[in-house]
Amino acid sequence: MKEIWIYAEVREDRVNEVAYELLTRALDLKGKLEDSIISAVLMGRNIPDADKQELIKRGADRVYYVDNPLLKDFVVEPYSKVLIELINRYKPEIIIAPATTQGRTLMPYTAVRLQTGLTADCTGLDIDEAGNLLQTRPAIGGNVMATIRTSTRPQMATVRPHSTRPAPIDESREGEVIEVDVSLTEEDAPVKKLEYLKDKTQVVTVQDADIVVSGGRGIGRADNFKIVYRLAELLGGAVGASRDVVDRGWITYPHQVGLSGKTVNPKVYIALGISGSIQHLAGMQTSETIIAINKDPDAQIFRVSDLGIVGDLHEVVPVLIERLEALKNEI
Amino acid sequence: MRIIIPIKQVPETSNVKMDPETGTMVREGVESIINPLDLYSIELGIRLKEQYGGEIIVVSMGPPKAQEALREAIAMGCDDAVLLTDRFFAGADTFATSYTLTKAMEKLKPFDLIICGERATDGDTAQVGPGLAALLGLPLSTFTSRIELEDGCIKATRLIEGGYEVLSLPTPALVTVVKEISDPRLPTLRGKQKAKKLEIKKWTAQDMEADTAKTGLKGSPTRVVKTFNPKVAREGKLIEVKDEKTLAQAVDEIISLLKEKAAI
Numbered sequence: 001m002k003e004i005w006i007y008a009e010v011r012e013d014r015v016n017e018v019a020y021e022l023l024t025r026a027l028d029l030k031g032k033l034e035d036s037i038i039s040a041v042l043m044g045r046n047i048p049d050a051d052k053q054e055l056i057k058r059g060a061d062r063v064y065y066v067d068n069p070l071l072k073d074f075v076v077e078p079y080s081k082v083l084i085e086l087i088n089r090y091k092p093e094i095i096i097a098p099a100t101t102q103g104r105t106l107m108p109y110t111a112v113r114l115q116t117g118l119t120a121d122c123t124g125l126d127i128d129e130a131g132n133l134l135q136t137r138p139a140i141g142g143n144v145m146a147t148i149r150t151s152t153r154p155q156m157a158t159v160r161p162h163s164t165r166p167a168p169i170d171e172s173r174e175g176e177v178i179e180v181d182v183s184l185t186e187e188d189a190p191v192k193k194l195e196y197l198k199d200k201t202q203v204v205t206v207q208d209a210d211i212v213v214s215g216g217r218g219i220g221r222a223d224n225f226k227i228v229y230r231l232a233e234l235l236g237g238a239v240g241a242s243r244d245v246v247d248r249g250w251i252t253y254p255h256q257v258g259l260s261g262k263t264v265n266p267k268v269y270i271a272l273g274i275s276g277s278i279q280h281l282a283g284m285q286t287s288e289t290i291i292a293i294n295k296d297p298d299a300q301i302f303r304v305s306d307l308g309i310v311g312d313l314h315e316v317v318p319v320l321i322e323r324l325e326a327l328k329n330e331i
Numbered sequence: 332m333r334i335i336i337p338i339k340q341v342p343e344t345s346n347v348k349m350d351p352e353t354g355t356m357v358r359e360g361v362e363s364i365i366n367p368l369d370l371y372s373i374e375l376g377i378r379l380k381e382q383y384g385g386e387i388i389v390v391s392m393g394p395p396k397a398q399e400a401l402r403e404a405i406a407m408g409c410d411d412a413v414l415l416t417d418r419f420f421a422g423a424d425t426f427a428t429s430y431t432l433t434k435a436m437e438k439l440k441p442f443d444l445i446i447c448g449e450r451a452t453d454g455d456t457a458q459v460g461p462g463l464a465a466l467l468g469l470p471l472s473t474f475t476s477r478i479e480l481e482d483g484c485i486k487a488t489r490l491i492e493g494g495y496e497v498l499s500l501p502t503p504a505l506v507t508v509v510k511e512i513s514d515p516r517l518p519t520l521r522g523k524q525k526a527k528k529l530e531i532k533k534w535t536a537q538d539m540e541a542d543t544a545k546t547g548l549k550g551s552p553t554r555v556v557k558t559f560n561p562k563v564a565r566e567g568k569l570i571e572v573k574d575e576k577t578l579a580q581a582v583d584e585i586i587s588l589l590k591e592k593a594a595i
């Protein structure tokens with residue numbers, strides 16, 4: 001029997017929704033890989049049982065759960081130690097993790113120690129005739145797609161968040177939660193987490209949001225960013241930005257989308273006054289739907305847009321906000 | 332402080348080509364630059380040196396041409412440079428690269444800190460920094476946006492989803508940094524002169540006692556099997572706003588698309 005593993009990411013003691021997206025991937029792979037099962041690896045401290053059951057209801061046949069005070073917060077050293085022990089014990093064929101700051105730290109740290117291959121930030125996964133994992137990812141700023149195969153085992157990959165929908169709950173699904181004991185000592189955790197500072201300018205983080213509304217230099221000045229915030233708020237989305245406006249200090253760096261900022265993959269990306277430089281596109285061109293407002297009809301952003309509005313954003317956005325507010329009041 | 336900064340030479344992002352046969356990048360005829368995200372690690376290194384004294388050694392694995400990147404780092408203010416160059420290193424994936432760099436770091440011991448850029452803009456994996464920390468057994472902070480030194484420990488602020496977290500790392504340690512950490516300076520005239528004169532050390536697999544079964548293409552567990560152009564099935568509908576009517580139409584279109592995508 002071959003095991004397909006997903007890393008069930010935990011944030012603030014709860015399983016994060018990205019884990020359910022990985023289950024969608026795993027269910028697809030399970031259908032293509034003979035004699036396989038899906039196991040979720042869950043680490044933390046006092047994770048609610050409901051979360052473990054939800055992993056099962058959404059597709060996991062097994063949940064390996066490791067509970068330890070040293071696993072309370074994600075810190076790579078003890079997490080990797082536990083993951084390696086589990087891998088040595090259960091010998092999975094495939095391990096996928098989200099391409100979040102956790103996944104992109106844990107997986108490379110673990111893969112090299114196991115002397116196995118790892119593919120970053122995949123947007124497509126498949127199984128070939130020989131039963132190998134085919135890992136497809138955007139390369140060179142999304143200008144090329146590359147499919148990668150791993151000759152060693154386990155085959156490891158991180159998967160771009162939002163590149164698929166979360167697996168739905170199926171109440172009839174059954175599976176088992178296996179509590180695994182892994183001994184950890186203080187020596188396994190040389191790095192200490194001191195504090196977590198929530199960013200108050202981000203109700204939703206750009207990487208996590210289903211909708212991202214981004215502003216560029218066309219916004220005009222720092223103060224005008226309030227229309228970007230308002231639009232994002234009405235849509236329940238996050239605020240993004242081009243590097244230009246971050247460098248001008250109109251908004252802080254965590255909002256920056258692009259080559260030297262964050263890569264986002266929302267359902268809808270709205271670009272306001274952004275020209276669409278290759279470096280900006282690198283961070284958002286895999287978004288499902290792209291809407292752009294720009295006064296220059298030749299702006300590059302329109303080349304990747306599903307809907308482009310050629311016009312002054314200061315005319316269009318306020319009207320859009322008014323309409324959305326009216327719609328809200330109707331409900 | 333003795334600081335080591337691994338850097339990579341990458342093609343200028345705006346015009347790169349792929350070899351359809353090998354699936355690797357065609358590097359000929361493309362202008363090469365320092366990985367733009369390595370400028371932040373170099374700048375951080377220089378600031379730490381200015382504050383605490385010490386020296387900075389930049390290391391790069393690549394063809395002989397990659398010494399240009401090392402010279403640029405010297406011109407910015409780094410002190411010494413090592414180029415890891417050998418035909419056995421060509422075609423390395425992130426495992427083989429982490430291994431090769433690890434062999435170099437072992438030769439450069441002792442050091443206090445290794446600073447890596449978040450990722451290289453060509454491979455775009457962000458895997459080599461963490462890989463290096465794992466192989467060297469160094470405490471790691473990724474996506475670091477600020478560091479302070481306190482009682483022999485490094486206090487690192489990481490940019491994560493939803494905010495920042497603060498870690499305390501014993502030294503020696505490895506950090507990978509994001510743009511927010513620093514604003515890179517330009518090379519100085521004096522730096523440029525130094526860079527021109529500096530004899531760059533060149534290390535081969537043999538010099539580092541590296542196992543060539545773990546370097547380059549041969550040592551790489553991952554292989555590109557296919558490359559293709561992404562299908563951009565964008566509708567590309569354009570509406571020009573010229574008057575009240577077209578403005579209303581534009582807003583209608585946005586709203587109906589948002590509704591269709593279940594965004595509202």
Ligand SMILES: Cc1cc2nc3c(=O)[nH]c(=O)nc-3n(C[C@H](O)[C@H](O)[C@H](O)COP(=O)(O)OP(=O)(O)OC[C@H]3O[C@@H](n4cnc5c(N)ncnc54)[C@H](O)[C@@H]3O)c2cc1C
Nearest residue numbers: 216217218242243244258259260261273274275295313367
């Ligand atoms: C190594 C490197 C890394 C980089 N990384 C990033 C990155 O991560 N993210 C990023 O975004 N950029 C990045 N850049 C910068 C990038 O090249 C561009 O300079 C930047 O994206 C431009 O930002 P912008 O689109 O806001 O500004 P501009 O290019 O100046 O575009 C402003 C746009 O607004 C439009 N406009 C102006 N006024 C209005 C109005 N009233 N109504 C409607 N439209 C209007 C204009 O027509 C124009 O198209 C990077 C560059 C380099 C060299």
